[in-house]
Amino acid sequence: MQEDLIHILLADDDEDDRLLFRDAFEEIRLKTKVDTVNDGVELMAYLNRKEIILPHILFLDLNMPRKNGMECLSEIRRLDHLKDIAVAIYSTSASADDIEDTFVKGANVYIKKPSDFAKLREILQHVVSINWQYHTSGLNRDNFILSL
Amino acid sequence: MRLYFKYDMSKAYKVILGEQFDKLGIPYTFIAFGEVEVAPGINNEQIIKLSEALNVYGIDLIESQKNILIQKIKDAIIELVYRDEKLSNSKVSSYLAKKLNHSYGYLSNLFSELTFSSIENYIIIQKIERAKQLITTEEITFSEIAWRLNYSSVAHFSAQFKNVTGLTPTAFQRIIKKRREISKAD
């Protein structure tokens, strides 16, 4: 087993958001390793590389150029070697219906990007620790659905 | 096609552990969930071998006494939540103190210190997980689930479910149903 380092990947086309995301994890007292990609195409290319360690949890923006988050999600859930990755949608806002749709398509977490940095930290920590619970406590991952 | 399972962790764990102990020729007795009594003569090499063999199944050998205690608390809570009958009304704190033979204050502090989360929180999470399992595997109503898990009302149950998962039980049920329909269609 790979020590206690939690691998995290973020796919977001917005530079500011990637920055805030990284900063938030730096302030969280969990041993994490954060990688980022700039859009859906980059994300899929990254995930399909042989040498990488697959992330424990992937944060996925919905609105991205070239390939949007929903397309990536569907692709990830179809591919055998990726389908076990926990996927957290990380988006500005959506209607309750849209949120439900991402869950139906296989997302585990839906995060509405908060407008407060402290809140962001809190949410990210919560998601990672819950994911860890599912990872380690033998909980049924199919039931891992969380909307924040 | 997709198959859905409902499984008994402790049974699976016992079978796997039993097999590994037998393979290495170590006599054993199950004390509780996650706790096995072995003969005093067991050597380090055997322990390493056992640890490696169990690792394949995602079972870790815990050494630290504190970690063992944390695991015992978790197990006790899971056992409590996953009992098939209605969750007992008696206070969880006294149940844990009695079962683990430590004061509840000590257990609570230890738990918070090592898991960054409180026992109460852990119980809630486990209860909601149990609720999810009941929602997805059994044909029972929310009021029955609320009653089984010792919530004062459906409203209380729904509120806590929503608080933990961000979704109402109805929405959760709907999502799982739709997911299954999709995978059936594939």
Add this chain to the structure above:
Amino acid sequence: MRQKFSYASSFLLKSIFVASLFVLIFISGVSYNHTVALTESSELVVHSYEVHLELDQLFSYVKDAEIGHHSFVISGDSVFLQPFDEARDKISKSFIKLIKLAADKKQQQANLDSLYELISLRLGQMANSFTHKAGTRMDQIQIDREMLWGRDVMNSIRTQINSMIALEAQYLNTQQQKYKYETLFTPLITLMLLIFSLTVFSFSYYRISNDLENLRETNKELMISTESIKHAEKIGEFSTWQWELETGKLVYSDNQYQLLGCQPQSFEPSLEKYLEFVHPDDRHIFTVGNDPEKINKDTSVAFYRIIRKDGQTRFFKSIGKLLKDSKGKRIMIGINCDVTDQHLSSIALEERNRELEQSNKELASFNHIASHDLQEPLRKVQTFISRILENDSDHFTESGKESFSKIQSAVGRMRMLIDDLLLFSRANKAEKIFQKSDLNQLLENAKAELAQRIEEKNAIINSTSLPELQVIPFQIQQLFINLIENSLKYSRPDVQIRIDISCEKTNLQNHPVFKSINNKQFYKITVSDNGLGFEQQYADSLFVLFYRLHPPNEYPGTGIGLAICKKIVENHSGFIEAKGQPGKGSSFMIYLPE
């Protein structure tokens, strides 16, 4: 109905006619029979009297002979032989007559034969006595013997004649009895038949005159309806036509000519002639579709353009229906409509629809901009402000801190407005999927959604059982959320919040404002609280977008929540109203159709 009636009537009349004919023939037969019988009867009487007379005559001749004989016998004078000879002659003639008269009666013939024998016998005797006595007188004994014989035979003859007369009288009597019997009933039957015929005839007359009356009525109606059809054709800009497929014969109504810009019946209708009016680009419709051999569809519809005589282009619609007459001939009947106005207005409508669609699309994309593109920078502003406040607020001056917190609250308010506007526009969105939903469950969901707020405010929410209705579930959930949120927000600070949700059925019959069409049943769901309430005069304004009764710094809000409620209720073809009492509480009544 009338059609059926006249068919029945004509059948009835035919039957009556046939029956009457038979009755008349029967009556004539009976009358003829009767007359014949009367003639026969009188003939019979004459015959009978003739027989009677002749027999009497015969007897008198016999008596003449007898008297001659007697005189001769007594006197021996041959002078008396002369009457005897004359009588003999007459007797023979009389016999011939009688034989003729008794030709058809056997018994009388037999009687006649025996009479003849008797008379012959007597005459023989007489002749005998003559020969015997020629020149010599008979002695008294001989005379007595002759006389005695003669008297005996004469008696037999008389008896015979009498019995024959009696027989003839008997014949006459029976025959007359028979005729009497016959002639007694015939007049009765005739009378009865006559009465019957009269009845039948009067009934027929009644029926016929009735039918005629009906026919007149029908004719009048027909005339009126023909006139109104003509009128309708003119106003409705349509015409009717009939087309016999086999012969190609075409009949137009007057308005067909007028639709083409011509005088009625100004030309002989034919397909070729009609095609001259059809726009050249549309003629193929007729050449392809109108081959009489190939028409087999029951109804056919065609749209095409017509160039009228005056050069105007009009849009026509033709609908034909194929019929078969009783001889199996195919006839197509149909109407032509001038649909130019409709056509032009539908084109205009389509154009407007397209524009509307376009503007809807623009609105949708505006929604997207509002939801995403506007929120994105706003959120970043907020996030970075929060970071600055968290990390660097120690270096700020007091006024700087204050300015920052003001910026923060202003941005927060803007964000809230955008969120609510988005909700409002979603309530407007076309995507309305109605599902049968348990409103109790939707209310539970709403309460779960607000669980934290409810707990914070320590509110008590009571609800009675709600129905299961065909609704847009997430919208009704939103409706409950907004109303409960409203009650939580505008509560009195020192009073425990109580929200009561109840439901009853009503037909809105006595409602002063909302009138239900065709007495439809509604569910009236009331959400009432014990909060701040409001002056009733503001009740309607509450549902206006952005309308607020309280300044935002006292009660944060956007003035969109209740506007959304109204929108949602309207989406469900329902109504919403508010009642308030300042300082006591407010109630919101939602009426949802069953």
